[in-house]
Amino acid sequence: MSSPDRTDQGDHVDQADEADDRPADFRRTVLRLLRTLRPDLPRVVGVLVFGVIGLGLIIVIPALLGRATDTIVRGVRGDGVDFAAVTRILTLVGVLSAASWLSMVVQGRLIATTAQRLAFRLREQADVKLSRLPLRYFDTRPRGEVLSRATNDIDNLSQTVQQTSFRILGSFINFFGSLVMLLLISPVMAVIVLVTLPLSLWLTKTIGKRSQPQFARQWATSGRLNGHVEEMYTGHELVTAFGRREEAARTFAEHNDELRAASVRAEFTAGLLGPAMTFLGNVNFVLVVVVGAVRVSSGAMSIGDVQACIQYGMQVNQPVSTVAYLAGQIQSAVASAERVFQLLDAEEQEPDPAGPRVAGTVTGAVVFTDVSFRYHPDEPLIEGLSLTVRPGQTVAIVGPTGAGKTTLVNLLLRFYELDGGTISVDGVDIARMTRDELRGNIGMVLQDTWLFGGTIADNIRYGVPDASDEQVVATARAVHADHLIRTLPEGYRTVVDEDGDGLAAGERQLITIARAFLVRPSILVLDEAMSSVDTRTEVLVQKAMSSLREGRTSFVIAHRLSTIRDADVILVMERGSIVEQGGHRELLAADGAYARLYAAQFAEPVAG
Structure with a gap:
């Protein structure tokens, strides 16, 4: 539920973004990622086993080829080449x-x-997490940023795991396997090959430390860009109508340029490792060749052994080069993993009580007792508010923007937790009820209409999935939406998208009203529900509401005072407090805050 009464929370968004820019804890994130793979432990073991088998067989091949070379050399120098032996060796090489x-x-x-x-598990966990996060979490972050963590970051992580894990695993197996073979053939050559290894490891660690923060900034900037694009897309009509396209384009260009710069810094820094490793590998290759030639000339080694050592030397250095070239992808994936884990670690809303109190059949008696609430610790909004609503009463809440009208019903629905006081329904503290139990008795219609992709009938029965077609039609008739729906090409089977394109704002609102009424709740919350309904439809819906509100407690938030004249109680709120309450005529006669609001709204324009 939207909260237009909130004060600006931009500072909190900035703080969240700054947290995203902090350097990642590489080691801790990698260890946690490995723990996340625990359900697939048999597959991970299989990857290791088949990797060892496959690469182990490959590692033996240079030694066999060296033996074939020595066989040919001895044959050339002696009585002839033993082609049968060479054939057996080459056949074995082919089989391996x-x-x-x-x-x-x-x-x-x-x-x-x-x-x-x-990726499947992380998406599942993200979906569950999003359903458990408090409204405050979404209030302080752009929607595109949250979606980026649940989609782009998980995709980047899974793709990198798939594309690099084989090469990384292969690199380690190659390194240790080739090193063992070198030691078996010539310990001296093994030492020569390892001369440049300490420098390679130092370069890898140093460059990795510098590039990891850059990748963290890259993905944080990507999230901000996605958030801006999502906002501009959903508000495209307003952006165009108010002539803000150039400003939106400039903001996009700023985010895009920031992302480009962060990506260049990240990729360039990580890319320094590859050329450095190639240079060290070439130095190592020259050392092996020179020392090998000297040892062959002295008779300490055969040509075949030198040939094998050259190949094993390249395989020992290749893993370091491979990891260096993959460093950018690896660090990018770790940055994405950290962002996903930040989402999964976000503080959840308070859990439902272990032994919830069941209110039974709810009559709709609602009592606010000394309620206090603030969005920010240092900015009080509601302080010491008390209110008693009898079952079946219609309570209208009016007041200027920021008075706390929507906040009041947000607290009733437990979208936010109280800082002090209690709210009870039929004598039961809502904090001792499960959220599902509480909200199952409350029907809600918002100013911002929300329809999902599906038929109109499915949208109406959203709160009661097993409702029959007859119940759907009866509900639509009650809110005077039946005629409208039947004029559509497919009637109740007409498919609408998430934005309700093809339907007028008032028509979309009627469908959301029908959806709420089908639930037959004990308590109704109508947050500016009439704001998008035309005057003629308003009269019809008002009549429908009068009959449907009968026997139900209703909270009506309204700026159009003409829609709440028949309310049992009108609450006038200012700065989080109820400054007046009473009936329409009573408040007009009091000539107070309500009278001023009413006069301002219905005053005749003065001719100049």
């Missing part, structure tokens, strides 16, 4: 290559399944 390929195929399938299951 085929077995390795098969293992890699199985491993690839396991990796793809694991990555997509990870």
Whole structure:
């Protein structure tokens, strides 16, 4: 439910964005990501097993090829080449290559399944989390930013896991396997190969530390850009009508430029690692070749062994280069993972009581007792408000913008928790009721109409999914929407989209009113529900409301005072307090705040 009575919360949004820009805790995020993979532990083990098998077979091949080379060299120097032996070696190499390929195929399938299951679980957790977050969380963040965490960041994470996990795992297996083979062939050559390793590790750590904060800023900026685009798309008509397209375009350009700059810094910093590793790898290659040539000339090694050492030396250095080239993707994924975990760790609304009090059949008696509430700790909004509403009463709430009208019903619906005092329904403190139990007895119609993609009939039965077609039609007739709906091409089966395109604002509002009335709640909340209804329709809906409100407690928030003249009690609110209450005639006679509002709204224009 929207809260137009809130004070500006831009400072809180800025604080949230600044938190997003903080450098990621790389190690902690990676460890948590690994724990998130726990449900797929058998698949992860399978990835490791098939990786070891597949790459282990590949690692043996250079040694076999070195043996083949030595066989050929000895044959050339002696009585002839033993082609049968060479053939056996090459056949074994072919078999090992085929077995390795098969293992890699199985491993690839396991990796793809694991990555997509990870994304599936994170989306599920995000969906559940979003349903548990308090309204305050959404009030302090752009919707596009929240959606970016639940969609773009999860997609980036899963794609990176799928694309890089095989190469990273392969790099580690290659490194240790090749190092073992080097030690078996020539410990001296193994030491030569490892000369540049400390420098490689130092460069990786140093450049990684500098690039990780840049990737965190990149994804935070991406979230802000998505938030702006989402706002401009949903408010396109207003942006155009008020001539703010140039300003919106400038704001987009600023966010877009900020994202470009952050992305360039992130990718450039991470990209420094690749060329550095390539240079060190070339230095290592030269050292191995030179030392190998010297050892061959002295008879300490065979040509085949040097050939194998060169290949193993490249395979030892290749993992470092591979990880270096993947550093950007890895750090980007970790930044996305941290943003997703921030969403999943966000403070949830207070849980429902363990032993909830059931109100039974709700009659609609509502009592506010010394209620206090503030959106910001240092800005009081409602202080010490008390109000008693008898069952079946219609309570109209009027007052200037920011008076606390919508906040009052938000508190009744437990969209926010009280800072002090109590609200009770039929004598039961709503804090001791489950939210579902409480809200199941309250029907709500907002000023901002919300329709989902589906038929009109489905939209009306949204609160009562098993309602029959006859009940849907009867409800539509009660609010005088039946004739309107039957004039549409498919009647009640007409499909509308989320924006209700094709329907006038008043027509959309009638459908939302029908949806609320079908629930047959004990308490009605009508927040400017008549604001989009034309004058003729207003008269019809007012009659329908009079009969449907009978026996139900109704809270009506209205700026059009003509719609609440027949209310049992009219509350006039200013700055979070009830300054007047009574009937329409009584308040007019009192010549107070209500009389001033009424006079301002219905005063005749003065001719100049």
